[in-house]
Amino acid sequence: MHLYYALAFAVGVLLPIQTAINSDLRTQLGGSVMLATMISFAVGALTMALLALGSGERGGLQALPQLHWWQLTGGVLGAAIVAGSILLAPRIGLAGMGALIVAGQLCASLLLDRQGFLGLAERAITMPRLLGVLLVLAGVLLVNYGDRLRS
8 A cells, every 4th residue: 555655745746847948949949838748658659559468458349339429538638737837837937836735636536536426445534634635735835935934
């Protein structure tokens, strides 16, 4: 179980690195957020295609015709997240953007956990969980506006 926590932390470490790389890609492409997002997703799709084919996990493709349209929207959401991060990172910085993204993730996750969204296990909004989200929101304010407090 501790391995999963470490893996989640590692994914968090990778996100600002990915954003910085994609932001630099945008600069090299004349400032185009859409082209940078497209290239990032094309490389990611090629990588995943090679990994999926190499793993032999092709049996699930039979279910593709039975999927609901909304089950395919993860890619759309992923593109919006990557495009948004490419747009925002140079404007508000990686730390400020990251803090706001984490706060948004936690607020939405708390509500989605409460509902057992899409069959995930229901998890109550308890006082410790709510306090954790409030502390993150306080952190967002400090990361984004803390320097102004010294003035």
